[in-house]
Amino acid sequence: MDFDLAVIGAGSAGLSVAAGAAQLGVRVALIERGRMGGDCLNTGCVPSKALLAAAHAARAVREAGRFGVIALEPIIDWDRLRAHIRGVVAAIAPADSEARYRALGATVLRGEARFLDSATLSVDGRRLSARRFVVAAGSRAAVPAIPGLDQVPCWTNDTLFELAERPDHLLILGGGPVGLEMAAAFCDLGCAVTVVEAARIALREDPELAAGLRRVLVRRGVTIREGASVARVASGPVLVLSDGSRINGSHLLVAAGRTPNTEALDLPAAGIQADAHGIVTDSGLRSVSNRHVYAAGDIASPVGLGPRAFTHVGSYHAGIIIRRVLFRLPARLDYTALPRVIYTDPDLAQTGLTEAEAAAAGLPVRILRWTLADNDRAVAERDTDGLVKLVAVRGRIVGAGILAPQAGEMITAWSLAIARRTRLSALAGLIVPYPTRSEAAKRAATGAFMARLFSPGMKSLVRLLGRLP
Ligand SMILES: Cc1cc2nc3c(=O)[nH]c(=O)nc-3n(C[C@H](O)[C@H](O)[C@H](O)COP(=O)(O)OP(=O)(O)OC[C@H]3O[C@@H](n4cnc5c(N)ncnc54)[C@H](O)[C@@H]3O)c2cc1C
Numbered sequence: 001m002d003f004d005l006a007v008i009g010a011g012s013a014g015l016s017v018a019a020g021a022a023q024l025g026v027r028v029a030l031i032e033r034g035r036m037g038g039d040c041l042n043t044g045c046v047p048s049k050a051l052l053a054a055a056h057a058a059r060a061v062r063e064a065g066r067f068g069v070i071a072l073e074p075i076i077d078w079d080r081l082r083a084h085i086r087g088v089v090a091a092i093a094p095a096d097s098e099a100r101y102r103a104l105g106a107t108v109l110r111g112e113a114r115f116l117d118s119a120t121l122s123v124d125g126r127r128l129s130a131r132r133f134v135v136a137a138g139s140r141a142a143v144p145a146i147p148g149l150d151q152v153p154c155w156t157n158d159t160l161f162e163l164a165e166r167p168d169h170l171l172i173l174g175g176g177p178v179g180l181e182m183a184a185a186f187c188d189l190g191c192a193v194t195v196v197e198a199a200r201i202a203l204r205e206d207p208e209l210a211a212g213l214r215r216v217l218v219r220r221g222v223t224i225r226e227g228a229s230v231a232r233v234a235s236g237p238v239l240v241l242s243d244g245s246r247i248n249g250s251h252l253l254v255a256a257g258r259t260p261n262t263e264a265l266d267l268p269a270a271g272i273q274a275d276a277h278g279i280v281t282d283s284g285l286r287s288v289s290n291r292h293v294y295a296a297g298d299i300a301s302p303v304g305l306g307p308r309a310f311t312h313v314g315s316y317h318a319g320i321i322i323r324r325v326l327f328r329l330p331a332r333l334d335y336t337a338l339p340r341v342i343y344t345d346p347d348l349a350q351t352g353l354t355e356a357e358a359a360a361a362g363l364p365v366r367i368l369r370w371t372l373a374d375n376d377r378a379v380a381e382r383d384t385d386g387l388v389k390l391v392a393v394r395g396r397i398v399g400a401g402i403l404a405p406q407a408g409e410m411i412t413a414w415s416l417a418i419a420r421r422t423r424l425s426a427l428a429g430l431i432v433p434y435p436t437r438s439e440a441a442k443r444a445a446t447g448a449f450m451a452r453l454f455s456p457g458m459k460s461l462v463r464l465l466g467r468l469p
């Protein structure tokens with residue numbers, strides 16, 4: 001065997017597996033056909049957050065008047081904005097580079113991997129055998145089969161961040177995390193934006209939190225069409241809906257979900273079962289049909305759990321695979337406290353179960369809320385949109401959803417609370433610094449005890465105790 005482990009794909013998931021394995025002295029091949037770092041570094045998380053940072057700065061200038069700070073409409077220099085995004089990607093790139101992985105001890109092969117049989121790959125014609133394989137080939141933007149869409153120039157996340165032109169009016173097909181983050185960004189940068197969504201925006205998220213986000217985006221000027229069925233796309237671009245209405249724009253971004261990158265791999269040659277969602281695995285990420293193969297990141301579709309397309313999931317998967325393959329431990333996925341964040345400012349962050357998920361599981365759900373309108377820090381900053389919504393079952397927290405600026409920074413504590421099965425009473429007893437938005441979450445937890453604390457029985461008890469010497 002040429003290698004102990006061959007990792008296909010140098011995105012978040014593949015890089016994490018290769019780094020762990022190489023540092024443990026395993027002979028590991030890391031194979032990448034495109035750019036090191038995959039989607040997250042080049043066409044996903046990193047450029048999108050760099051773009052959002054610029055967009056938030058523009059809005060901060062535009063909205064400074066509410067503090068009595070007089071500012072004019074910001075001027076966006078698109079050349080410098082482009083350079084800013086490239087600069088951020090370049091600053092992070094060394095961590096994902098070929099040089100770094102070679103230095104860690106991995107053999108980095110540039111080329112497209114294809115299975116020849118269950119123990120052999122071809123990498124651009126070169127044969128390579130390995131004892132185990134990790135397929136971490138990721139996903140790409142799914143382009144829906146809408147008549148005319150293939151005839152009209154459109155952006156996906158692959159091309160968007162080149163910012164080839166300033167869109168006067170950006171049409172966005174899809175109101176999931178990509179569509180919403182980019183709607184927030186381009187709107188803040190002064191472009192007209194229309195989101196056209198087949199169902200409702202942020203479909204996976206709690207409807208109450210999604211409604212709060214919708215209100216904010218609409219107030220800022222984003223047009224949102226939900227429940228819209230696009231019958232065809234005409235040049236312009238124009239989205240023609242099935243009710244006959246037409247939505248004209250200057251540019252079109254397709255953000256309608258993901259498709260796993262399975263085609264080039266010739267998975268059947270290695271007997272690896274896959275479906276439209278990715279490689280079918282057990283809950284420890286091993287292929288259900290080839291014991292030597294594991295899947296990680298966006299391309300992994302564990303039975304009963306399904307894919308989760310997040311960078312932090314890719315590295316979590318890597319940890320599971322390292323434990324299983326190298327340490328022979330019975331590691332299994334557990335998404336009980338998996339966080340996710342839509343970075344729209346306010347961010348929509350969720351961990352654990354939503355109210356609907358907990359109710360669907362037949363759990364006796366108790367919902368606790370606190371709105372940012374009742375949070376002193378939010379009031380001081382004149383930014384009171386948002387809500388904390390906790391999902392509790394039998395006195396323990398099982399889910400938390402937060403719509404707030406920097407909610408992504410607030411959610412980790414709630415993941416820990418869920419993972420550790422923390423009691424609401426412990427959360428309500430926490431000392432939280434004043435004034436912070438985190439207080440809103442504590443106040444939500446405290447709400448569980450208010451009625452009992454200030455009940456007539458408790459008043460009688462206090463009266464009685466007051467009579468003691
Ligand atoms: C616009 C956008 C914003 C996002 N923002 C966030 C965010 O803020 N936070 C977050 O957690 N997630 C975010 N995501 C999701 C995140 O980017 C992905 O979940 C993550 O990058 C997936 O990592 P991966 O390693 O599974 O796949 P990828 O990053 O896609 O890497 C797979 C690699 O495999 C290579 N490859 C494919 N086939 C072959 C082959 N046959 N041979 C050799 N190489 C191959 C590809 O070239 C690619 O480099 C975002 C996604 C998008 C699109």
Ligand SMILES: NC(=O)c1ccc[n+]([C@@H]2O[C@H](COP(=O)([O-])OP(=O)(O)OC[C@H]3O[C@@H](n4cnc5c(N)ncnc54)[C@H](O)[C@@H]3O)[C@@H](O)[C@H]2O)c1
Pocket residue numbers: 144146173174175176177178179181196197198199200201202203228229230255256257258308309310340341342343
């Ligand atoms: N901040 C983050 O962590 C972040 C950011 C971006 C992306 N991501 C990851 O990438 C994944 C992909 O994001 P996404 O937003 O592209 O996909 P998505 O699947 O989450 O959302 C796509 C949306 O497009 C809609 N849609 C599909 N076909 C349509 C059509 N023909 N017309 C109108 N609407 C249509 C769907 O109803 C859905 O609401 C996410 O699920 C997430 O896991 C994460």
